[in-house]
Amino acid sequence: MTRQQEAHGPAHGRAMSTPLPERLDPQLRARFLHPPQRRVLDQLWPGGPATFPQDAVVGVDPGHRVPVRSYRPADGPDPAPAVLFVHGSGFTMGELEQFDPHCDWYARAAEAVVVSVGYRLAPTHPYPAALQDAAAAWQWLHDTAAQLGVDPTRSAIVGSSAGAAIAAGLALYLRDHGQPLPSLLLLHAPVLDDRHRTASSHAINDERTWHRAASLRGWTSYLGPAGPPGGESIPAYAAPARATDLAGLPPTFFALGDLELARDEVLDFATR
Structure with a gap:
């Protein structure tokens, strides 16, 4: 029996049927049952960003330009490592300023210049719009490396939640088209598979x-004309778990929790 089969055995099934709050660590349960208000979250980040965010636009084609926001730590190296950040929010939501705290933290912790991409959102702009925008931002980061003061040979692509699907899809696209790959792919709370066939995808309701239900709605909005979630024609650039060959991708760090809907698909992707 494989480790994954053991994880999906009868004992695991009983645990997964326990109500979610009862499965949380006691130190986290109160926060889950009574989430902090916005004013409390603001207190955790007093004074706003310490990395002087700067806004720019990136041309994709003559009719479309992508907003990006860059963050530079005050005392960082020159040239600095570079990070492309692809935000989450279910493929359908998210504004650049919403993720200032995340990008500010990455920039200061890694002493890197972080470029956050304001990609087009589904369902108005389904796949491949977000992937095209992220690819354009990645190319812009390389084309303007001297002006940004970054070393593109020391770089990372970071994706969070739905943004991790876009980030991993971008890495697959770069690999297949012989374009520069990052030194690191960092996927935080990633969603990678539209098919929702795993035990964890059925357990988190x-x-x-x-x-x-929310995940299926998000994937339906993102995939659009490519087909419904679970359809036969979904490309791996949209749902990276569908890729049959993961060779040649950069070193990849996965950050996920045991009680996440996408847990099993991420473990399978990481194992492969």
Whole structure:
């Protein structure tokens, strides 16, 4: 029996059927049941960003330009490592300023210049719009490396949640087209598979967290004309778990929790 089969055995099934709050660590349960208000979150980040965010636009084609926001730590190296950040929010939501705290933290912790991409959102702009925008931002980062003061040979692509699907899809695209790959692919709370066939994808249904119904709605919006979630024609650039060959990707770091809907698909992707 494989480790994954053991994880999906009868004992695991009983644990997965336990209500979600009861499965949380006691130190986290109160925060889950009574989430902090916005004013409390603001107190955790007093004074705003310490990395002097600068806004720019990136041309994709004559009719479309992508907003990007860059963050530079005050005392960082020159040239600095570079990070492309692809935000989450279910493929359908998210504004650049919403992720200032995340990008500010990455920039200061890594002493890197972080470029956050304001990609087009589904369902108005389904796949491949977001991937095209992220690819354009990645190319812009390389084309303007001298002006940005970054070393593109020391770089990372960071994707969070739905942004991790876009980030991993971008890495696959770069590999297949012989374009520069990052030194690191960092996927935080990633969603990678539209098919929702795993045990964890069936187990997380609590509407107070990212649950099965919300995930299916997000994937439906993102895939659009490419087909419904679970369809036969979905490309791996849209749903990276569908890739049959993961060779040649950069070193990849996965950050996920045991109680996440996408847990099993991420473990399978990481194992492969």
